[in-house]
Amino acid sequence: MAGMTVLVTGVTRYLGSALAGRLAADPRVDRVIGVDATMPEPAARARMGTAEFARTDIRNPLIARVLEAAEVDTVVHASASATPASSAARSMVKEMNVIGTMQLLAACQRSPGVRNLVVRSTTAVYGASSRDPAIFTETTRPRSEPTRGPGRDAVDIEGYIRGFGRRRPDVRIAVPRLADILGPTVLTPLTRYLSLSPLVPTILGLDARLQVVHERDAVGVLEHLALGDFAGTVNVAGDGSLMLGQAIRRAGRVPFPVPGIAVGGLGRAFRALRIGGFSAEQLRALTAGRVVDTTVLKEEAGYQPEFSTMAAFDDFARTLTPAVHPDLIRSAEQRLAHTLRLDTGPDQVDAPEAEGRLP
C-alpha cells in the first residue's frame, strides 16, 4: 500500500486536523490533503503537521477537481456527523452534514482513482428508546429510528453511503459509528454541557448510561480504518459506561434535576441568557442511555481503544476546574468520622470502597 494519497475533510476541527497530522506522519502515506470551507486556526494547522491544506467547501463541485488533480485514492470524511462546537443553527448543521456528504460522495463516484472511503457516522443512528435492547450491535435494528436531529442526518448519510457502495462496488467503504467524543482538546455540546458550573441541569427521575470515546481513540480508529482493510460498519466507543449523574459528580459538579416538562423552558432561558452548553434536545438525547457493543471493532477491525469510557471521561474532567473538589468531600468525611469518634483510620474508611469496586 505504498504511496497513498489521502483526503481528509473537516480539518478546522480537532478530529480532522489531528487525523491529517497522524496520516501525514505515517510512512505508508505519501500525501495528505486536508480540506475545509474555512481556514484552520493556528492550533489546528499545527496539528496537521506536514499535511497540505486546500480551502474547498465539500458542497462545491470543485472538490471533484481536487480529488482528480491530486490522484486521491483514500477519502476520509471526518466532518460528517460532526457536532457543532457552537450552537450553530440546526439547518446549517444539516446542510453541512447531509448535503456536504452527498456532494463528496458524488465527487468520489466520478473519481476512478478513489479506492478507499471512510465516512464518520455516529451511534446516534440507533436512536434510543426504552423499547430497544440495552446494548446495540451493528446489526441491531432500532425500534424507533431517529426522526430528527443529528441521528436522522446520520441515518440519511449512511443511506447515501449504501447507495454509493452499490454504484462503486470496487471501493472499500468503512463506516465507524462513533460514540460522543470526549477529551482534553475537543469542544462538543457534551463538553460544554459538562463545563457548566457548579450546577448541571439534568432531568428529574431520569439517569442514563453514558458511553464516550476518547478523542485520541477517535483519531486512531479513523487512521486505522483509512490505512487498513476493514470494510463495513463498526461501533466505536470506550469500554464500559458511566451514569450521567455519576459523570457530573466525577467532574466535581452538582446535578440539578429539573422536572421533564420544565426542561424546554430552561433551555430557552439558557439561550436568552446566552449561556451555552445546554439545550433541551441535547439533554433529552443524553438521557436516552445508549451503549454499543464494540466486539466488531476489536475482533474484525482490529482496533483496541486505548481509553475506557471512564478513563476518557476522567482525562476530560482533568481539564475542568471542579466546583466541589473531591478532596473536600474526603476531608469532610474524615472530619465527621473523627467528630463521631468512629476511630476509623483512612485504611478502614477506604476498605468498603475497595470491596465495592467491580472487578
Next chain:
Amino acid sequence: MTDHDVPSTSRDAVDPEPWKRNAAAGLAFLRRRLTGDYQVDDFGYDEDFTRHVLMPPLRLLYDKWFRIETIGMENVPAGGALLVANHSGTVAVDAVMTAMAVADHHPDRRALRMLGADLVFDTPVLGPLARKAGNTLACNPDAERLLSSGELVAVFPEGFKGVGKPFSQRYKLQRFGRGGFVSAAVRTGVPIIPVSIVGAEEIYPMLANIKPLARALGLPYFPVTPTFPLLGPLGAIPLPSKWYIEFGEPIPTDGFAEGAAEDPMVVFDLTDHVRETIQQTLYRLLTLRGHPFLG
C-alpha cells in the same frame, strides 16, 4: 460478586462496636456517591447502590413482613442460568423478592438480572432504578448477552397477564408468552430453573379492574383491592402473607441439535414442560403452606 453487608468474623472480633463500623461504611458510601467513585456495568447495574440502598429496606420486607422461606437454592448454579418464575400480586413484588432471595441466600450471593416490561423502563424514577438494580428490557439480545456472560437471568413469562389477574384466578398460570425465553436459553445452552413463588397472590388481592381508568392512564390494568383505592396511600401496604420460593431442578438445554432455538416444536415442548413443572410445584407448596397469612 463481593459482599459488603456481612462483616467478616475476624473484624467482628476486634471491633466491639459494630455501629461505628456501619456509620463509617455509611460515610464512605456517601463519599463514593458524591464523588462518583463507583462502577456500573454496560446494562447500568450499580452494585454499590443496589446492595447499600435498595436492599436493606427490602430485606426487612423479605424477613419480617413476608417471612419468606426458600427451597432448593442448591439448584441455582454458580454460572449462567435462566430462572423462569410465575408472576402475581398486582405489583411485581414477587420479582423483587426473588432477587432478594438469590442475593441473600445463594452461597455466592448472586445478583439476579431480571427481564422487565418496557413499561417499567418507560417510567421516570422506576425505569432508572430498575436499571441500577441490574434489570433490563425483556428482549432476546439482552437476555442472551447476559446469559452467555454467565449471569443469572430471571424472566416472568406471564407478564402483565400474571401480575394483573383477578384474585379468583390465583395460582393458575397464564399463557407463557411465545417462548422467547426458551430460545434464549437453548441458544446460550444454559439450564432453565423453574421457580415457583407462593404468597405473592395474597399481597394485593385484585378484586376488580377499572378498565376505562387503566386505558386513560395508559396502564395494563387499574386494580381495586380491599384497601386500594379505598384507603388511599395506605392501600399501598401489602398484606403480610406467608411466602415460599422454590427453585426447581435445572432443566438442561444443551443437548439439542443445531437450530433447535428456532424450532417451534422444541420451544413449545420446553415451554410447556417448564410451565407444568411450576404449576405442579405451586399446588404442592400451597398444601405445604396451609393458611395464607398464618402459614
